[in-house]
Amino acid sequence: MTQDELNLELDARGVRNIDLAELLGLGADKVSKSRRTDEKRRRWSSEEFVKIRAFLDSDGNIADAPDQPFSGIEGEYVAVEVLPTFAGAGGGGNGEGDRETALMARALLENVLNGRAGDFVIINIRGDSMEPDFQHGDQLLVDKRDRSPSQPGPFAIWDGEWAEYVVKNIERLPGGRLRMFSSNMKYTPAEVVSEETRIIGRPVFFGRRL
The missing domain is CATH 1.10.260 (434 Repressor (Amino-terminal Domain))
Known part of the structure; x- marks a missing residue:
């Protein structure tokens, strides 16, 4: 929940x-x-x-x-770290704030995703640059074990140039560069040096308020 x-x-x-x-x-x-x-x-x-x-x-x-x-709930859920800021799908946050956790279903993490609580982080999305894949207000569960863009797709990253967290599609290019682009085509793609960008992990599950 x-x-x-x-x-x-x-x-x-x-x-x-x-x-x-x-x-x-x-x-x-x-x-x-x-x-x-x-x-x-x-x-x-x-x-x-x-x-x-x-x-x-x-x-x-x-x-x-x-x-x-409550012991029954404690057994069914485990605490996962929440990034102490929003991660922008457009412009991001800098990660400042108190460290917090949220409860995730143990079965999802362990049985479906084959991981432990420490393998994941939860981030909150702000902005529309990743629509229709992710929407403003979505909560993303990010697998920190999957940080290789050899298979292109969406990643949570730390953008060193702007010193902020963002969620973008990442594609690996020759010469140690990365193509970073939005799902929303109104935003301009960019090429960055891989050393300036730290990939946190790949989103594997998200929650959305209806």
């Missing part, structure tokens, strides 16, 4: 921010920021995520919500 899905369930059940603040021991401002839908929102920590899920499973009764992480 993604943060968007969790927040949608909170909205559907009419859970108030004041109830969550009491449950989690947080200020109302932090709860409000976590329930935002734009790129400035605060991410729920994995511990907060588990406690909210248990709170919902107890039919929204704070007294019945366990103080410790």
Whole structure:
């Protein structure tokens, strides 16, 4: 379950921010920021995520919500690092901010993608340059083990020239250069020196709010 899905369930059940603040021991401002839908929102920590899920499973009764992480959910989900900024599909972010995690299904990471939590990072997309492949607001699960553009395609990268994270299509060229281009044809492709660009990994799964 993604943060968007969790927040949608909170909205559907009419859970108030004041109830969550009491449950989690947080200020109302932090709860409000976590329930935002734009790129400035605060991410729920994995511990907060588990406690909210248990709170919902107890039919929204704070007294019945366990103080410790719910063991069933803890076994089904694992914490994955979230890049502490958006990754622009156009112009990106610089990665500044507190390190956070989000819960991902253990079965997806281990059984489908044959990896562990540390093999992946989650990034948030801003902009339209990768449409129709990825849209503004999408959350991408990036496999850090796959960093070779020998098979061209979309990658999360650190653009050293502009000192920011972006998501672009990458194609390897002769002479140690890379062709970096958007899926949206209104954006101009570019050629960069591979030493100036650090490939973080290849997106393998994404979540989208409907």
